[in-house]
Every structure is written in C-alpha cells, then in structure tokens.
Amino acid sequence: MERYVREHPLREQLLLEVHARPFEPMAAPERGSHIAIFTGELAEDEAAEHLADLCQDMDAPLPTPDLKHYSQDLGPFRLRWERHTEFCTYTFIQSGAFDDPFENPVIELVPKKWLATLPGEALAAVHFALEPKDALDRDGENLAQLFKGDLIVGAHVSGGDGQVWSDLRMHDDRFSRVLIRDRGMSQNQAGRLVQRILEINSYRLLALLALPLARDLSPRIREVDRALAKITQALADTNPNAGEDSGERALLEELSALASEVEKIGGLTSYRFSAAEAYRDIVRRRLGELRQERIKGLQTFSEFLDRRLAPAMNSVRSTAERIDSLSQRMSRVGSLIRARVDVQIEEQNRDLLASMDRRAHMQFRLQRIVEGLSVVAITYYMASMVKFILTAMADVNVPVNPTLSTGISVPIIGVLIWLALRRAQKALGHDE
Numbered sequence: 001m002e003r004y005v006r007e008h009p010l011r012e013q014l015l016l017e018v019h020a021r022p023f024e025p026m027a028a029p030e031r032g033s034h035i036a037i038f039t040g041e042l043a044e045d046e047a048a049e050h051l052a053d054l055c056q057d058m059d060a061p062l063p064t065p066d067l068k069h070y071s072q073d074l075g076p077f078r079l080r081w082e083r084h085t086e087f088c089t090y091t092f093i094q095s096g097a098f099d100d101p102f103e104n105p106v107i108e109l110v111p112k113k114w115l116a117t118l119p120g121e122a123l124a125a126v127h128f129a130l131e132p133k134d135a136l137d138r139d140g141e142n143l144a145q146l147f148k149g150d151l152i153v154g155a156h157v158s159g160g161d162g163q164v165w166s167d168l169r170m171h172d173d174r175f176s177r178v179l180i181r182d183r184g185m186s187q188n189q190a191g192r193l194v195q196r197i198l199e200i201n202s203y204r205l206l207a208l209l210a211l212p213l214a215r216d217l218s219p220r221i222r223e224v225d226r227a228l229a230k231i232t233q234a235l236a237d238t239n240p241n242a243g244e245d246s247g248e249r250a251l252l253e254e255l256s257a258l259a260s261e262v263e264k265i266g267g268l269t270s271y272r273f274s275a276a277e278a279y280r281d282i283v284r285r286r287l288g289e290l291r292q293e294r295i296k297g298l299q300t301f302s303e304f305l306d307r308r309l310a311p312a313m314n315s316v317r318s319t320a321e322r323i324d325s326l327s328q329r330m331s332r333v334g335s336l337i338r339a340r341v342d343v344q345i346e347e348q349n350r351d352l353l354a355s356m357d358r359r360a361h362m363q364f365r366l367q368r369i370v371e372g373l374s375v376v377a378i379t380y381y382m383a384s385m386v387k388f389i390l391t392a393m394a395d396v397n398v399p400v401n402p403t404l405s406t407g408i409s410v411p412i413i414g415v416l417i418w419l420a421l422r423r424a425q426k427a428l429g430h431d432e
Contacts, residue, residue: 023195024071024080024093025187028132032093032194033107033175036202039120040086046119047088051081054114076109086275087123089202101129102146102177123209124202125170128178130190135181138165140297147177155292155300161185162193163295168201168304176201196286200301203279203286204309210269210276211312214319217265221322224258224265228326231255232333235340248344252337259330266323273320280313374421379414386413 039047051070052062063070063081070081080091094106105127107115143152143165150167157164163181170176178197182190231251283305292300386409390402 022069023188023191024078024091026093026130026190026194027095027187028130028182028190029097029135030093030095030130031098031101031106032091032128033105033110034089034091034124034126034128034198034201035107035122036087036089036124036205037118037120038087038123038206047083050114050117050119054079054111057111057114077106087202087206088120089198090118091198098129100146101131101179102127105173105175107175122174124205125175126178126198126201127175128180128194128198130180130182130194133181133183138179138181143179146179152298153301153304154295154298155290156295157290157292158185158189158193159291160293161189164193164197164290164301165298166197166301193290196289200283200286200305203282204305207276207279207283207309208312210272210316213269213272214316217269218319220261221265221319221326224261224326225322227254227258228329228333231258232329235333235337248337248340252334252341255330255334255337259327259334262323262326262330266327269320269323273316276313276316280309283309376414378417379410382413382417383410 037047045065048063048065048067054060055062055072055074058074060072060074060079068083070079072079076094078093078095080089080093082089092106092110094109107127138146147165147167147169148171150169152165152167154163154165156162161182161184163183164178166176166178168176178201180190180193180197185193231254234247235251287302287305290301292302294300383406387402387406390400390405393400394402
C-alpha cells in the first residue's frame with residue numbers, strides 16, 4: 001500500500017507497545033496458578049527458550065525469540081507468559097466448575113520437570129479462583145477455612161461487579177491465595193481484574209526487594225557518616241596557618257577513601273532503589289484501578305498494603321536520601337580541604353619565589369663583585385703586556401720610560417675594559 005509520508009523508524013514498534021501485554025478474557029468459573037520468576041536483566045533469551053521447550057512438548061505453536069507476550073491453549077490448561085525487564089510471569093488457567101477453589105491447583109497439571117528447570121527464582125506465586133455469581137455465598141467461617149484462619153483482606157471492586165478476598169500470605173505449598181466472585185462482570189472486565197490483582201501481588205514484592213538491601217547497608221552508611229563527621233570536626237579544629245604539618249592532606253586521603261565507599265554503595269543501590277519506586281507507583285495505580293469499596297469488617301487492599309508497604313518504601317527512600325546527602329557533604333568537605341591545601345601550596349610557592357628572588361639578588365651582587373675583580377685582573381694583565389712592550393722598546397734605544405708609561409696606561413686600560421664589559425652586558429640584555 002502506498003505511503004503518503006515518511007515514517008519514523010520506531011513508529012510501528014511504539015504503536016505495538018500499547019498492545020504488548022493484553023489481558024486474558026475470563027469467564028467464571030475458572031481457576032489458575034500464577035508465578036513470577038525473577039530472572040534479572042540477562043536471562044531473557046534463556047526464559048524464551050525454556051518456554052519454547054514446553055510448547056514443543058505439548059505440540060503448541062512456538063513463541064518467537066523477541067516475543068514479550070505469549071498466550072496459548074495447551075490442552076489441559078491455558079498458558080499466558082509475559083516477559084518484563086527483570087522477571088517473567090507464567091499464568092496457567094483452567095476453565096470448569098470446582099467445589100474447593102484451592103484444592104488440586106492448576107499448576108499440578110504442568111510438567112514438574114519443566115517447572116523444576118525454570119530459569120530464575122520464584123518471587124511471587126498465587127493460586128486464584130474466579131467464582132460465578134450464582135455460587136454459594138461465602139460467610140466468614142467458610143472464608144476462614146479457605147485461607148487457613150489467616151487475616152483476610154477484601155473489597156467490592158469494579159463498581160460492585162466483583163468481590164475479592166485474599167490473605168496475601170504463603171500457605172503450605174508456598175503459594176498465596178486469591179478468591180474472586182463475579183457479580184456481573186464481562187469477560188474482559190474479569191480478565192482485567194485478575195491481571196491487576198496478580199500484578200499488585202508481584203509488584204509489591206518487587207518493590208520490597210529494596211528493603212533488605214537498605215537494611216543491610218544502613219550500618220555501613222552510619223559508619224561512613226560518623227567518619228565524615230570526624231573529618232569535618234578535625235578540619236574545624238585544624239589551624240589553617242599551621243603550615244605543612246596541619247594535616248589537610250591526610251584528611252583529604254581519608255575523605256577520598258570514604259568517597260570511594262559511598263560511590264560503591266551508590267552503585268549497589270541506585271538501580272534497585274529506583275526500580276522500587278517505579279514498582280510502588282505501579283501498585284498504587286493498580287489499586288486505584290480496582291475501584292474498591294469496603295466489605296464490612298474487612299480491610300481493603302489499599303488500606304492493608306499502604307499500612308505495610310509505605311513504611312518499607314519510606315525506609316528505602318530515606319536510605320537513598322542518606323546516600324545522596326553523604327555524597328553532597330563529602331563534595332563540600334573535599335572542596336574545603338582542597339581549598340586549604342591550595343592555599344598552603346600558594347604560600348609555599350610564594351616563599352619559594354621570595355627565596356629565589358633573594359638568591360637572584362645575591363647572585364647579582366656577587367656578579368658585580370666578580371665584574372669588578374675581572375676589570376682589575378684584565379687591567380693588570382694588559383698593563384703587564386704594555387710594560388713588557390715598553391721595556392723592549394727601551395732596550396732598542398727608543399726614548400721611553402717603561403715604568404712611567406705603564407703607570408699612565410693602567411687607568412686608561414681599566415676604563416676601556418670597564419666600558420667594553422658594560423657594552424657587552426647591554427648587548428646581551430637587548431638580545432634577551
């Protein structure tokens with residue numbers, strides 16, 4: 001088809017990004033098992049290859065290597081796979097009526113050998129069940145049995161068209177449980193609701209990955225903070241006019257070591273802390289999209305997660321701010337120490353120049369003395385030559401008095417030599 005304008009090379013890719021991870025339409029009754037595998041940023045190809053192995057074993061179409069999303073009916077269950085920046089999610093779904101929503105979960109239908117070799121480690125794992133609206137109402141006792149007596153969180157969602165209950169805890173099989181009641185949702189609504197709940201469960205844990213790191217690094221950050229305070233105090237107590245032994249250079253070396261430590265800590269935490277903030281924002285958006293209304297006697301998901309997630313994220317943010325504050329303080333203290341060292345160097349240079357100036361002046365005076373001695377020596381040498389010549393002339397009967405003539409020539413020779421030296425000095429000075 002004819003193109004009317006020249007397109008940006010990324011136009012099609014950007015348009016498809018909006019549809020990169022569509023939700024899975026669902027119609028109650030359905031159950032599923034969902035796992036989020038933390039792979040890091042370097043195992044994307046390995047995860048895609050492992051998925052292709054399952055599809056090949058079950059005679060299903062193979063995913064393309066660059067695929068970010070894959071959904072396929074594999075017979076015993078439907079598979080939905082998504083690849084994210086540092087994790088992959090696998091959702092196994094089965095349609096059909098059930099009595100106990102969490103008995104014989106769908107993941108039991110997945111080949112155990114394939115599950116055992118998943119690239120990465122499971123971070124989130126959830127069994128979920130979507131009940132039809134004509135299912136028996138579940139009272140408090142029945143819900144307590146399903147969730148093993150744990151504290152239950154729940155809410156009316158999607159404008160009252162659905163209900164959701166969960167304890168947000170791991171059970172004996174290391175999976176959490178979520179029960180959803182369809183009270184008038186379309187298949188698309190149900191699919192979006194399930195996707196949002198599963199994302200909330202995964203992203204809250206991904207956000208919390210930063211908390212253990214912040215806790216582990218806090219003691220070291222305190223040590224660096226105390227060491228920086230000591231350097232600052234030592235700098236305040238140091239006399240800047242004490243000269244070379246005032247200690248600024250030793251303080252600067254110590255500060256450089258601390259700055260290297262802070263940069264190392266920053267390198268370890270920068271990505272994890274930034275990712276935690278991004279994941280928390282996603283959790284907040286997904287919670288808002290649920291449009292929750294309180295079920296009498298139960299906390300909503302927003303209340304429960306905000307009470308527990310907010311302090312953890314505040315701790316992470318506080319640690320990040322402490323690291324940034326340490327870096328800024330070190331920069332200021334380093335600038336102050338370097339300024340003092342520069343002043344000391346300038347004072348040393350000034351003293352050196354003054355010493356050099358004194359030496360040059362002494363050399364100049366010595367040179368003047370040497371010049372005077374040189375005039376005397378050359379005059380004596382020239383006068384001796386004149387006397388020698390005059391004596392020779394007297395020996396051949398030339399009427400001359402060698403002694404008198406030599407005496408008369410001495411001042412004349414001295415003046416001429418002095419003038420010659422002065423002229424030579426002026427010529428050399430003009431050339432320079």
